[in-house]
Amino acid sequence: MQIQKTSLPGVLVLVPRRFGDDRGFFCESWSRKTLHDAGLDLPEFVQDNHSLSAAAGTLRGLHFQAPPHAQGKLVRCGRGRLFDVAVDIRKGSPTYGQWTGCELSFENGRQLWIPAGFLHGFVTREPDTEILYKCTDYYAPDCDGSVVWDSIGIDWGIAGRPILSAKDAAAPSLNEFDSPFTYEGPFDYEARL
Numbered sequence: 001m002q003i004q005k006t007s008l009p010g011v012l013v014l015v016p017r018r019f020g021d022d023r024g025f026f027c028e029s030w031s032r033k034t035l036h037d038a039g040l041d042l043p044e045f046v047q048d049n050h051s052l053s054a055a056a057g058t059l060r061g062l063h064f065q066a067p068p069h070a071q072g073k074l075v076r077c078g079r080g081r082l083f084d085v086a087v088d089i090r091k092g093s094p095t096y097g098q099w100t101g102c103e104l105s106f107e108n109g110r111q112l113w114i115p116a117g118f119l120h121g122f123v124t125r126e127p128d129t130e131i132l133y134k135c136t137d138y139y140a141p142d143c144d145g146s147v148v149w150d151s152i153g154i155d156w157g158i159a160g161r162p163i164l165s166a167k168d169a170a171a172p173s174l175n176e177f178d179s180p181f182t183y184e185g186p187f188d189y190e191a192r193l
């Protein structure tokens with residue numbers, strides 16, 4: 001398991017080991033023990049999500065769930081290729097409003113850990129791209145929130161306007177948005193990695 005820091009403290013790229021042979025490969029895509037042994041104890045995951053986006057240039061996000069049902073997410077790409085983005089929305093954080101992104105694909109096997117307190121969104125870079133992600137809390141529509149994709153200066157790597165849901169197109173800008181999250185200091189695992 002490789003663990004890589006990003007420009008946002010707390011957001012990590014994880015790359016599980018793949019065992020290749022002439023049939024293909026085998027990979028433990030999630031192991032609490034493997035991460036614990038590497039110094040990373042993530043909160044418990046309670047829900048797995050899976051979505052398919054048919055067209056390249058489909059953008060889902062930027063979403064969060066507010067407390068008491070804030071979600072941390074461990075994201076990976078099951079088929080195709082996407083650019084995954086996290087944005088720090090913890091009031092008082094030294095990196096408030098800053099973003100980091102990472103290309104996740106079936107080929108590269110990368111995963112992105114996004115703690116609660118961050119927006120999450122992605123744009124697909126190939127047709128028929130599937131995203132799978134583990135969440136640390138259950139879906140709670142009453143706590144659902146979003147910020148519009150083009151209000152933060154994110155370089156999505158796309159030309160023109162993406163395919164968006166009506167909900168995402170109508171989301172408020174970051175400046176119009178009052179975050180429910182407050183910075184509580186570094187995550188405990190930051191010092192160990």
Ligand SMILES: Cc1cn([C@H]2C[C@H](O)[C@@H](COP(=O)(O)OP(=O)(O)O[C@H]3O[C@H](C)C(=O)[C@H](O)[C@H]3O)O2)c(=O)[nH]c1=O
Pocket residue numbers: 049051060061063064073120121122138139165
């Ligand atoms: C998120 C979610 C949705 N749903 C239902 C509600 C809707 O009827 C339908 C589609 O939901 P939505 O349009 O919010 O799906 P996405 O646009 O893919 O949203 C997700 O994409 C971004 C990138 C995320 O990180 C979030 O997990 C989530 O907001 O699935 C559920 O039943 N359970 C769920 O956990």
